[in-house]
Amino acid sequence: MATQEESQDMAHPPLQMGLKIAGMLSDADPDFSDLIVQYGTHEWRVHKLVLCTQSNFFCNVCKNGLWGGGRDGVVDLSQCHSARGVDAMLQYFYTSDYSTDVDTRDEPRDCPSLLLHIDVYLAAWKISCSELGDIAIGNFCEEVESYWFTPTFAHAIDELYSCVLGSVQPMRDAAIQVAARHAKELLKEDFGEEFRQVVKEREYFARAFRTAAIEALEDMGLYFCVEQAKLFNAPDSEFAACTWCRRAQFEVGHHKVENDIETERLLNELRNANI
Numbered sequence: 001m002a003t004q005e006e007s008q009d010m011a012h013p014p015l016q017m018g019l020k021i022a023g024m025l026s027d028a029d030p031d032f033s034d035l036i037v038q039y040g041t042h043e044w045r046v047h048k049l050v051l052c053t054q055s056n057f058f059c060n061v062c063k064n065g066l067w068g069g070g071r072d073g074v075v076d077l078s079q080c081h082s083a084r085g086v087d088a089m090l091q092y093f094y095t096s097d098y099s100t101d102v103d104t105r106d107e108p109r110d111c112p113s114l115l116l117h118i119d120v121y122l123a124a125w126k127i128s129c130s131e132l133g134d135i136a137i138g139n140f141c142e143e144v145e146s147y148w149f150t151p152t153f154a155h156a157i158d159e160l161y162s163c164v165l166g167s168v169q170p171m172r173d174a175a176i177q178v179a180a181r182h183a184k185e186l187l188k189e190d191f192g193e194e195f196r197q198v199v200k201e202r203e204y205f206a207r208a209f210r211t212a213a214i215e216a217l218e219d220m221g222l223y224f225c226v227e228q229a230k231l232f233n234a235p236d237s238e239f240a241a242c243t244w245c246r247r248a249q250f251e252v253g254h255h256k257v258e259n260d261i262e263t264e265r266l267l268n269e270l271r272n273a274n275i
């Protein structure tokens with residue numbers, strides 16, 4: 001007589017078979033690999049069944065040998081932006097997502113995830129995988145705010161403006177908005193050095209940044225926190241938390257300081273494109 005487990009097997013053969021196939025094709029088990037993806041000296045042993053069922057690019061390559069570059073069963077993706085972008089792309093085909101802990105080997109080990117999202121976008125674009133591209137853009141826009149005071153923020157802007165693809169615009173826009181919100185600190189403080197260098201070198205970015213920064217600074221007021229006896233900046237048009245006591249700038253115990261000379265000076269410099 002069949003055990004309960006066996007009868008379940010018989011009751012749902014396609015599901016059981018699917019799970020078995022998925023197990024055989026998992027990343028950890030390259031035994032059934034029938035395709036190699038290459039980037040420079042990097043090689044990944046993958047499965048046509050996994051890639052071709054999800055990607056027209058890989059389907060065409062395997063059918064017509066378009067990107068084979070000579071050797072059978074090898075797809076050379078060396079034209080992609082980076083090995084870590086390719087690694088994340090392959091992860092996506094196996095797990096529907098990618099982790100920021102990707103295989104970097106001879107690339108810098110401390111690749112910040114913000115830069116990885118750009119690499120993943122470029123890899124996705126190369127193989128026309130818009131779903132992965134959208135995931136990468138979403139991740140970038142979500143994380144960019146937390147990098148604004150680091151050199152990585154400047155590097156990301158530099159990469160986005162060295163790229164000729166118009167489709168990276170949503171990432172550029174997100175970076176511009178973050179830069180505009182923190183324009184005062186980025187243009188004055190030591191940690192803004194890399195950022196100011198990018199403003200000097202990337203004319204298109206500089207123009208977009210100036211416009212957005214002027215808009216943000218015109219809306220920026222200087223407020224006084226009575227409890228802490230300290231000043232802070234906050235927008236005039238919407239609720240924002242006091243830097244010192246975390247209550248809103250419009251709540252009792254705060255008042256607006258007229259004539260914020262520093263903001264006015266910065267606005268003038270931006271309007272005259274002296275920055």
Ligand SMILES: [Zn+2]
Nearest residue numbers: 225242244245
């Ligand atoms: Zn306060």
